[in-house]
Amino acid sequence: MDNTALIAMASVITAGLTIAIGSIGPALGEGRAVAQALSAIAQQPDEAGTITRTLFVGLAMVESTAIYCFVVAMILIFANPFWDHVAAGG
Amino acid sequence: MDNTALIAMASVITAGLTIAIGSIGPALGEGRAVAQALSAIAQQPDEAGTITRTLFVGLAMVESTAIYCFVVAMILIFANPFWDHVAAGG
Amino acid sequence: MDNTALIAMASVITAGLTIAIGSIGPALGEGRAVAQALSAIAQQPDEAGTITRTLFVGLAMVESTAIYCFVVAMILIFANPFWDHVAAGG
Amino acid sequence: MDNTALIAMASVITAGLTIAIGSIGPALGEGRAVAQALSAIAQQPDEAGTITRTLFVGLAMVESTAIYCFVVAMILIFANPFWDHVAAGG
Amino acid sequence: MDNTALIAMASVITAGLTIAIGSIGPALGEGRAVAQALSAIAQQPDEAGTITRTLFVGLAMVESTAIYCFVVAMILIFANPFWDHVAAGG
Amino acid sequence: MDNTALIAMASVITAGLTIAIGSIGPALGEGRAVAQALSAIAQQPDEAGTITRTLFVGLAMVESTAIYCFVVAMILIFANPFWDHVAAGG
Amino acid sequence: MDNTALIAMASVITAGLTIAIGSIGPALGEGRAVAQALSAIAQQPDEAGTITRTLFVGLAMVESTAIYCFVVAMILIFANPFWDHVAAGG
Amino acid sequence: MDNTALIAMASVITAGLTIAIGSIGPALGEGRAVAQALSAIAQQPDEAGTITRTLFVGLAMVESTAIYCFVVAMILIFANPFWDHVAAGG
Amino acid sequence: MDNTALIAMASVITAGLTIAIGSIGPALGEGRAVAQALSAIAQQPDEAGTITRTLFVGLAMVESTAIYCFVVAMILIFANPFWDHVAAGG
Amino acid sequence: MDNTALIAMASVITAGLTIAIGSIGPALGEGRAVAQALSAIAQQPDEAGTITRTLFVGLAMVESTAIYCFVVAMILIFANPFWDHVAAGG
């Protein structure tokens, strides 16, 4: 159980949990926004254009938090500076 | 309990938990969106086309967070750089 | 408690928990969607066709997250690359 | 506390928890769908046929996630490849 | 603390928790369905026959998840293959 | 801390927790059903007979999950096959 | 810390937790049923007799789950077969 | 840390937690029942007698679960058979 | 870390947690009852006498569960039979 | 880590947690009661006197549970019989 294994384990576990936990909030938030958008279209069909445009901007904002998590998970797996350091014998 | 086993265990456990935890949010969010879509169709049948189109775009956004989790789980099982390193005797 | 046992234990426990935890979200989400579909049919019987069609597409999307979990659980039990490695004396 | 006992314990505990945790979601989801179906019948008795038909399809979808859990639990008890391996002296 | 005791303990604890945790979901789900059935009967007494018939089918579906748990608990206590193996000196 | 004590402890603790945890769901579910029954009687006094009959059938279904837990708890205390095995010197 | 003490501790702790945890569900369920009964009487005073009669039957059902817990707690303290076995020098 | 201390600690901790946890449910349940009773009196002042009578019977039922917990706590402190056994040198 | 210290620690920690946890339920329950009483008075000022009288009886019932916890905490601090036994050199 | 330190640590930690946990319930309960009182005054200004009088009696009841916790915390810090015993060399 040397340094290489410890950092590899930490990176594997953290990468998975980061994207797993980080997908709960955006998924629920987007689901809520989409649900309300459908309700709004049903209530005011003439404004469907404005509603879907606002919806997509909002979804992009919410999705951005999931993207942050995905980026961090990818960095931890494929561009991990700590792993590079120990794998290089540091 | 050498490095190989530790990283394998961490990868197995993380892969499973990633997709398991990561499926809770999208499933609930999609369920909510679908439920509201049905309610909207019942309320405004004439807009069924717009509603289902918006629904599918929204479901795709929500599903994307589940896809992120699935991708990370698959990477951890089949393309794990840390495992490749230790399995190669690193 | 050698490598074989550790990876086998991790695979068994993870496979079970993956499908167990992964079934909570889809089951609740599908239950909600079905419940709302019935309510929508009762409210607008003439649109029963559109409603059930949208419902089935939505259920398929929600079920897909449960399928991901089931696939990962099956991979961990029957096509586990880490187990294959250690069982082969790796 | 050799390999045999460890894998047996892990299988026993995981099998039980898998079906136990896996029954929470489907039971709640089905309860909700059934409750809404009864409400829908009371509201629109003439559509009782369509409602119960949609209900049964939906219940089957929800039940499927419980079935996944039951299948995994049964595999872990009666067709566990890891146990077969160690019980055979592997 | 040899193998016999470990597997016996795991079986005892898992059997109890399986049926205990597994009874929460069905009990709540059935309670909800029954409650809604009574409400539906009060609202539409003429459909009491259809409502109770649908209720009983639904309760059977929900109860099935509790039955799965009870079956697994009974298997773990009275037909446990792992226990049979170690009790036979395996 | 030999095998006898371990299995006895596991049985005592599990028996208690099984009935304790297992009583939460049924009690809440029955409370909900009874509450709704009273509301239904107040709303439709003429159907009090049908309502109470349906209520009792439903309560029996819900109570059955509590009975499962009680049966398992009693088996663990008074007819525990693992205890019989070790108490007999197994 | 011999067998006697271990089983005594397990019995004491389990007896207390069993009745403590087991009283949460029934108390909440009964509180809900009583609350609804009062609301029903206020809504339909003429049916007070039917309502209170149904209430008492329902309360008895709910109380039964608390009784199960109390019975198990009393058995663990005053008629514990495992304790009798070790206290007798088993 | 001999047997005397262990059983005394277990009894002290369990007695406190039993009544502490056991008071949550009844207090919430009684609070709900009392709150609804006041609402019912305000709605139907002429039935104040029936309402308060039903309320007191219901409160007694709910309080009974708290009494069970108090009885068990008192038994554990002042009439603990396990303590009597070890304190007597058992 | 002899017996005296262990029992003293257990008593101190338990006494505090007993009253702390035991105050959550009654405080919330009484808050709810008081809130509803005020609402009822505003709705039916003429029945203020009956309402406040019923409120005080109900609050006394709810407070009783907090009193139980306080009594147990005081017993554990000032009249602890286990402490008396070990402090006396038992 | 002798007896003095252990009992001092237990007293410090318990005193803090007692008042911390014990303030959650009363604060929420009082907040609810005050909120409802304001709503009641807005609804029935002529009864402001009766409402505030009942409110203050109710707040005193709720506050009493916080007082119990504060008293126990103060006893543990400044009048702790166990500490007095060990600090005196007991």
Next chain:
Amino acid sequence: MDNTALIAMASVITAGLTIAIGSIGPALGEGRAVAQALSAIAQQPDEAGTITRTLFVGLAMVESTAIYCFVVAMILIFANPFWDHVAAGG
């Protein structure tokens, strides 16, 4: 890790957690009361004086539970009798 460090650590951790946990309840309770006060003023502007006066009395009651926590935290940091005892070489 002698007595001084242990008691200092316990005091630091407890002081922080006491005020941290103790601020949740009052903050939520006060937020609710303030929110309702604003709603009440909007509903009955003529009673703004009575409402704000009652609000401030109520906020003072709620704040008092936060004050208790702050006082205990300050005592633990600046007037800790246990620390004084060990720092003095006790």
Next chain:
Amino acid sequence: MDNTALIAMASVITAGLTIAIGSIGPALGEGRAVAQALSAIAQQPDEAGTITRTLFVGLAMVESTAIYCFVVAMILIFANPFWDHVAAGG
């Protein structure tokens, strides 16, 4: 791992958690109050002055609990009497 490191670690961790946990309640409480204020202004624009004035007083009360946490965190980092004692060689 001497006294200096232990107290420094405890102070660092506690300071962070104190302000982190302590910001949840006030943030939610203030969000609720602000939301209700906006709703009240929309409902009764003529009272905007009174509403915002009451809002700011209420926000100050709520913010005070966050300030308490911030003060304690700052004391633990920059004016910690326990650290001063050990850093001075105590």
Next chain:
Amino acid sequence: MDNTALIAMASVITAGLTIAIGSIGPALGEGRAVAQALSAIAQQPDEAGTITRTLFVGLAMVESTAIYCFVVAMILIFANPFWDHVAAGG
């Protein structure tokens, strides 16, 4: 694992958790306030100016609790007095 590493680890972990936990409350509170503001504007467009002004003041108050957390996290990473002490060889 000397003092340097311990304090560095504690600082890293605490800094991250402080801002992570500390962002939950403000984000939810601000989301609620913004949502209500939009609802209020839709209800009373003529007061949009007053509403947005009050909203921004309220958001600033809520954001302040997140700022506190960010400040503490930055202090722990870049201006940590405990780290300065041990890094200087203290």
Next chain:
Amino acid sequence: MDNTALIAMASVITAGLTIAIGSIGPALGEGRAVAQALSAIAQQPDEAGTITRTLFVGLAMVESTAIYCFVVAMILIFANPFWDHVAAGG
């Protein structure tokens, strides 16, 4: 397991959890705000400009808390002063 590995592990785990936990609140808060914005547009289409402008300002405020978390995570991975210290042989 020297200092380098410990700090690297702590940094990896904390960076992941910080952005994962820190994305829950903003995602839910933004989802709520977007949902309400769509509802407001449907209710008052003429104010769509004011509503979306207020929405974007509000989303920016909410997103800022996620940005704080992302910044801290990036600092911990790429500009970690503690890592620089130990990697430089400190």
